Amino acid sequence: GAVVSQHPSRVICKSGTSVKIECRSLDFQATTMFWYRQFPKQSLMLMATSNEGSKATYEQGVEKDKFLINHASLTLSTLTVTSAHPEDSSFYICSAPRGGGDTQYFGPGTRLTVL
Amino acid sequence: SQQGEEDPQALSIQEGENATMNCSYKTSINNLQWYRQNSGRGLVHLILIRSNEREKHSGRLRVTLDTSKKSSSLLITASRAADTASYFCATDEANDYKLSFGAGTTVTVRA
Numbered sequence: 544g545a546v547v548s549q550h551p552s553r554v555i556c557k558s559g560t561s562v563k564i565e566c567r568s569l570d571f572q573a574t575t576m577f578w579y580r581q582f583p584k585q586s587l588m589l590m591a592t593s594n595e596g597s598k599a600t601y602e603q604g605v606e607k608d609k610f611l612i613n614h615a616s617l618t619l620s621t622l623t624v625t626s627a628h629p630e631d632s633s634f635y636i637c638s639a640p641r642g643g644g645d646t647q648y649f650g651p652g653t654r655l656t657v658l
Numbered sequence: 659s660q661q662g663e664e665d666p667q668a669l670s671i672q673e674g675e676n677a678t679m680n681c682s683y684k685t686s687i688n689n690l691q692w693y694r695q696n697s698g699r700g701l702v703h704l705i706l707i708r709s710n711e712r713e714k715h716s717g718r719l720r721v722t723l724d725t726s727k728k729s730s731s732l733l734i735t736a737s738r739a740a741d742t743a744s745y746f747c748a749t750d751e752a753n754d755y756k757l758s759f760g761a762g763t764t765v766t767v768r769a
Contacts, residue, residue: 549700577756586746586759587701636700640755645689645708647755651700 546570547639549650556627557658564622564653566593566637572617573639577647578610581634593620593637627657664747664760672768677734679763681747682727688753690723692732695744695762704732704745737767 550565566576574595579587591601591612599612609631611623620639624631634654640647665680683690689708693701707714707723707730714721720733734741744764748757 575755579759586761587748587757589756589758592756634698638701638755638757645691645706645750645753646703647757648703649693649701652698654698 546641547637547648547650549635549637549653551653552651553654553656555656555658558628559626561623561625562627562655564624564635564637564655566620566622566639566650568618568639568641568648571639571641573620573641574617576614576620576637576639578612578620578622579636579638581636581652583634587636590622593622624655627655629657631655632657664745664763666763667761668764668766670766670768671737673737673739675737677737677741677765677767678731679745679765680729680731681760682729683747683749683758683760684728685749685751687725687749687751689750690721690730691748691750691757692719692721692730693746693748695746697743701746734765737765739767739769741765742767 548567576593578590581587590605591599593599593612593614595614601607614620636652637650638647663682691706692704705716705721707721718735723730744762746762747760
């Protein structure tokens with residue numbers, strides 16, 4: 544079964560509004576989670592690293608004020624797309640490493656459509 | 659950042675045939691992983707190969723890694739219609755779980 548969940552799976556919003564996406568590790572604790580973005584028919588691009596208890600670290604070119612990340616607990620990270628615009632429409636996927644090994648688990652993704 | 663190139667971009671084969679796809683990358687790595695993504699869905703981890711390994715098997719999957727050429731290949735043997743998906747390689751440079759993904763290969767298996 545799924546070990547990382549995301550909510551919502553789909554969201555449609557109007558331009559200028561903010562959208563929050565949740566990423567949860569279901570049966571393990573994750574001090575670190577990752578957020579990726581995938582445009583249609585393209586690959587995944589790492590946006591940021593979410594760190595429990597400290598600030599997120601962002602990849603080059605990703606606006607930290609636009610993509611707010613909060614690692615609220617050892618099982619929850621949230622990504623808030625602020626003042627969303629149509630160009631933010633994308634598939635957002637989170638991942639979480641399960642301690643003690645190389646494997647990390649990906650969430651099912653959230654499809655954001657900004658009208 | 660995206661580091662991998664994948665080849666081919668798309669592949670169409672008959673059920674029962676083998677599918678081979680290749681991935682090249684640019685920097686030194688700690689490990690390389692292959693993932694499958696069904697349309698509009700999340701990623702499924704297939705196999706991980708470490709930089710000191712040359713070949714790895716998992717069921718019908720065979721992965722090779724050539725660090726001197728900075729390339730990897732994924733072979734799916736005896737393909738099935740359910741193997742239809744996009745396949746991505748991803749490299750972990752520093753063993754910190756931060757992955758750089760290749761462009762992906764879309765595989766279609768015809769029944």
